[in-house]
Amino acid sequence: QVQLVQSGAEVKKPGSSVKVSCKASGGTFSSYTISWVRQAPGQGLEWMGRIIPILGIANYAQKFQGRVTITADKSTSTAYMELSSLRSEDTAVYYCARGGSSSFHWFDPWGQGTLVTVSS
Amino acid sequence: QSALTQPRSVSGSPGQSVTISCTGTSSDVGGYNYVSWYQQHPGKAPKLMIYDVSKRPSGVPDRFSGSKSGNTASLTISGLQAEDEADYYCCSYAGSYVFGGGTKLTVL
Numbered sequence: 001q002v003q004l005v006q007s008g009a010e011v012k013k014p015g016s017s018v019k020v021s022c023k024a025s026g027g028t029f030s031s032y033t034i035s036w037v038r039q040a041p042g043q044g045l046e047w048m049g050r051i052i053p054i055l056g057i058a059n060y061a062q063k064f065q066g067r068v069t070i071t072a073d074k075s076t077s078t079a080y081m082e083l084s085s086l087r088s089e090d091t092a093v094y095y096c097a098r099g100g101s102s103s104f105h106w107f108d109p110w111g112q113g114t115l116v117t118v119s120s
Numbered sequence: 121q122s123a124l125t126q127p128r129s130v131s132g133s134p135g136q137s138v139t140i141s142c143t144g145t146s147s148d149v150g151g152y153n154y155v156s157w158y159q160q161h162p163g164k165a166p167k168l169m170i171y172d173v174s175k176r177p178s179g180v181p182d183r184f185s186g187s188k189s190g191n192t193a194s195l196t197i198s199g200l201q202a203e204d205e206a207d208y209y210c211c212s213y214a215g216s217y218v219f220g221g222g223t224k225l226t227v228l
Binding site: 044 | 165
């Protein structure tokens with residue numbers, strides 16, 4: 001049974017960067033894809049990108065290209081999402097989830113979410 | 121990519137059935153059989169309810185079913201229960217992934 005546990009809430013200044021972690025337990029980390037999805041307050045879900053740990057290859061939604069970096073550390077079964085040049089509109093809950101690949105075009109399970117607040 | 125179109129809200133009484141639609145284009149919903157549905161209770165992470173248009177993960181009640189016709193996918197919940205009250209999101213593969221805007225289900 002795969003479980004994903006994310007790092008805690010962050011408060012950041014505009015223009016800075018944030019790095020959120022997602023630690024997996026159960027299953028074989030390298031064999032599945034980890035996606036990142038965000039949800040602004042009162043808004044819907046938005047896919048940001050994914051990484052295939054076994055290949056170390058990441059793909060990003062066009063909207064976030066150049067601002068987001070998704071990495072994975074196979075030795076600790078942890079995926080990371082770093083978002084730079086933060087602005088107030090980036091205030092959201094950021095979720096990691098298994099899935100988003102040619103084998104699994106769905107997301108399950110999800111991490112508990114990490115609230116990132118961007119405020120001066 | 122534009123978000124998929126869902127009704128903002130639907131409602132039904134306990135025991136009734138409701139259907140939530142999710143309309144896209146031939147580049148997403150209509151082009152692939154990779155539509156999934158998620159249930160989200162307030163303050164909680166989304167939960168997978170349906171994948172690949174109509175498949176149900178283990179543990180999801182068979183009251184939940186999915187279908188697709190052309191560019192529109194649908195989630196039907198039969199025998200409504202109080203605990204079904206939540207937000208529901210559809211998602212489609214489209215080269216990347218696009219979500220719907222979400223539908224709030226109220227159980228009257």
